[in-house]
Amino acid sequence: MGQVQATINGRLYKLDCADGQEQRLGELANFVGDKVERLAKEFGQVGDIRLLMMAALVTADELFDLREELKTRQDSEIVREASSAAEVKAAS
Secondary structure: OEEEEEEEOOEEEEEEEOOOOHHHHHHHHHHHHHHHHHHHHHHOOOOHHHHHHHHHHHHHHHHHHHHHHHHHHHHHHHHHHHHHHHHHHHHO
16 A cells, blocks of 8 residues: 655645555645645635635635536537538538
8 A cells, every 4th residue: 555645734644545646646635735835825824624625615616617617618519510510411
């Protein structure tokens, strides 16, 4: 079993993961740590749990925005494909 040490908001966390996933887990921990650090600079040290919750909410908000953008792009692609198919059918 792999293990990664991550420092978030000045606290050291030992995280277990599947073998071979250490780099990915380290990258994820750094991502969360960066979010927490930015929030701590903006709001101050309001507590680890609150900062982690805020980081989770900010990340979830970004994820929802990306999902919506992806769905919009997929919907647009479906409309384009349908339009192209209709044009081909009308031309024949």
